Amino acid sequence: MICKLSPSAPRLILFAGHAGTGKSTLAKKALPLIIEKTGEDFFFLDKDTVYGDYSAHVMELTTQNPNDRDSPYYLENLRDWEYRGLIDIARENLLLGVNVILVGPFSKEIQSGRMFNPQALGIPAQTKISIAWIDLDENEARIRMQKRGDSRDEWKLAHWNEYVKRRNDPPAHTAIRRFDNHIFEVTSFEKLIDDLVKI
Template identity: 75%
Template sequence: MDKDTAYGAFSTHVMELTTQNPNDRDSPYCLENLRDWEYQGLIDIARENLLLGVNVILVGPFSREIQSGRMFDPQALGIPAQTSIQIAWIALQADEAKGCMAKRADPRDDWKLTHWEQYITRRIEPPIHPALHRFDNLAFNETDFEDLIDQLL
């Protein structure tokens, strides 16, 4: 499940109504008023599926949740206690990330690219945790990628 798929159209509409910029997805206003609600909603959808016995993969940085340790704790997330949480942290240097965003040319990245120095201050180094599996996407290696998949499974 991808946060932008689940909430993209809704959040775009809200941002158009509030800031007159439908692509304003990384400004302080959006981060203060929508971000946490989107992530919580995605976790709520995951909980419903987990309670039905359906495995779930969530897509999103979840930076705040990882940094706080909440993402490693089923109880803190409000999901079934027996849930096995595995996190793939895909690392990419800031300059490479900027190049990828520019090449992607998605209007939702406009704020990030225009305010790059402010945006990169939000990039975090995740804590060391047994459930967190790092993968360096800059030096892609098929064997390392297969190892990551094995670790996640």
């Protein structure tokens, strides 16, 4: 199979947002539509897939809790290194002209403005960056997290009042397209895809 590279500038598309909003599900649903609309292939990177088992092993060795993804210890000693590695993988592909879809919260990186800045990311200056920020009311997100029964949500659910303080809205930016995932609507989703690939 021959990979269809971007003819002019590589694309970096993020599906970001807080836990339980449906980022991974929507990104996988969007992938074939994005390929169809652009005529290009994409390298798909989901933070939970890339670092799930690794981080579980590290946290079990250090705190005896493999499911910890939110405690102060995790946030101070592992969180930023996960994101750094994920961006490094994306950078390597973008420098080769390979489009990338990244899936993960990325809240800190988006709030800082780093994800809008090709120079700060070390990626080609002409890279087209677009971000789908997936919105979901915190109460609905909590219900969905309880239903999915993912052990990595245990700390969030047990310390909910502390966790929700970190659920900040993203900054206003032309690269961000927000999508309310409370009730999935095909028309709204198709518009989201159109907006992401137009950037």
